[in-house]
Amino acid sequence: MGNLYIGLVHYPVKNKRGDIVASAVxxxxxxxxxxxxxxxxxxxxxIIQPMPSQKRLVKWIISHWTEGYGxxxxxxxxxxxxxxxxxxxIDDAIMEIRKETECPPVVVGTWAGYSGATxxxxxxxxxxxxxxxxxxxxxxxxxxxxxxxxxxxTYILEPIRGNGDYNHLPVRAxxxxxxxxxxxxxxxx
Amino acid sequence: MGNLYIGLVHYPVKNKRGDIVASAVxxxxxxxxxxxxxxxxxxxxxIIQPMPSQKRLVKWIISHWTEGYGxxxxxxxxxxxxxxxxxxxIDDAIMEIRKETECPPVVVGTWAGYSGATxxxxxxxxxxxxxxxxxxxxxxxxxxxxxxxxxxxTYILEPIRGNGDYNHLPVRAxxxxxxxxxxxxxxxx
Numbered sequence: 001m002g003n004l005y006i007g008l009v010h011y012p013v014k015n016k017r018g019d020i021v022a023s024a025v026x027x028x029x030x031x032x033x034x035x036x037x038x039x040x041x042x043x044x045x046x047i048i049q050p051m052p053s054q055k056r057l058v059k060w061i062i063s064h065w066t067e068g069y070g071x072x073x074x075x076x077x078x079x080x081x082x083x084x085x086x087x088x089x090i091d092d093a094i095m096e097i098r099k100e101t102e103c104p105p106v107v108v109g110t111w112a113g114y115s116g117a118t119x120x121x122x123x124x125x126x127x128x129x130x131x132x133x134x135x136x137x138x139x140x141x142x143x144x145x146x147x148x149x150x151x152x153x154t155y156i157l158e159p160i161r162g163n164g165d166y167n168h169l170p171v172r173a174x175x176x177x178x179x180x181x182x183x184x185x186x187x188x189x
Numbered sequence: 190m191g192n193l194y195i196g197l198v199h200y201p202v203k204n205k206r207g208d209i210v211a212s213a214v215x216x217x218x219x220x221x222x223x224x225x226x227x228x229x230x231x232x233x234x235x236i237i238q239p240m241p242s243q244k245r246l247v248k249w250i251i252s253h254w255t256e257g258y259g260x261x262x263x264x265x266x267x268x269x270x271x272x273x274x275x276x277x278x279i280d281d282a283i284m285e286i287r288k289e290t291e292c293p294p295v296v297v298g299t300w301a302g303y304s305g306a307t308x309x310x311x312x313x314x315x316x317x318x319x320x321x322x323x324x325x326x327x328x329x330x331x332x333x334x335x336x337x338x339x340x341x342x343t344y345i346l347e348p349i350r351g352n353g354d355y356n357h358l359p360v361r362a363x364x365x366x367x368x369x370x371x372x373x374x375x376x377x378x
Contacts, residue, residue, distance in 0.1 A: 032362055176365040177366060
């Protein structure tokens with residue numbers, strides 16, 4: 001239960017043309033994914049963002065909702081924001097989890113259009129249930145994580161497919177669906 | 190496949206104090222739920238909003254993304270916006286579906302804290318598979334739909350529970366999880 005982490009990756013990601021860039025933070029991603037992570041008892045929600053101006057923005061949003069007026073007005077939101085951690089790079093998230101759990105995390109990548117070998121949601125649930133190692137699920141922003149991130153992934157998660165050809169879910173919706181699929185299975189066992 | 194509709198209800202809903210109000214439209218609700226609905230092949234996404242100023246806003250957003258600059262810049266978003274329909278009241282959505290399908294829809298309500306008798310996701314999937322009647326799933330904004338809406342619901346859907354006590358998902362995330370649970374089961378049959 002306590003060993004599942006997620007990371008929202010803003011670097012390295014692709015832009016519309018396929019160049020590798022650092023993407024800007026979306027306020028709603030932070031709010032929605034924090035609430036989703038809290039609902040599914042995620043141990044930590046990493047915002048992976050190296051740009052100083054963007055990091056300042058994230059810190060401002062977090063402090064507004066945990067210490068500032070937002071936290072007083074909406075204590076339920078403050079509770080969701082508790083699990084947020086801001087780091088510069090994927091490696092920093094991995095190191096922090098390793099330090100916290102005394103074990104390197106299994107890194108699971110997600111790419112909407114991935115066509116190679118993947119792990120499915122039932123296998124993922126089974127892995128989480130064993131709780132031998134912590135797990136870090138990486139979600140990309142922009143037009144998806146750079147391909148080089150695949151090198152550090154132990155598994156790549158089966159892409160979400162709907163019922164038609166349209167395959168453009170917001171990362172917020174993908175986070176909700178992935179955690180529900182993984183945790184819901186765990187819950188009913 | 191083609192008989193499932195969703196409605197995002199802005200009136201009648203509760204505010205923080207439990208008063209019945211019309212809630213304001215959230216731009217991101219429209220974008221995210223349109224993309225989620227398109228992914229899961231929903232026949233129509235009703236935005237239920239009676240306030241004239243708010244209706245103008247919704248029309249402006251839709252036309253920007255389907256006819257205006259947004260549609261040219263992002264044709265994939267325009268495709269998602271295709272299924273949006275703006276109506277004043279839940280009854281108008283019901284009447285329109287009845288006209289389109291020549292059958293009154295089964296109305297399914299969703300309340301996060303509902304504790305009475307509910308239908309679960311497997312039963313819902315089975316109902317949709319039969320495709321005898323169209324179905325309209327209503328999602329509340331604000332602090333949830335007014336209790337009086339229960340009178341027109343044939344079923345109330347089992348609330349989404351996570352793995353802890355935190356039960357405050359954004360309506361965008363609830364829409365993603367509900368459609369994935371219902372449609373994913375359908376898909377694997």
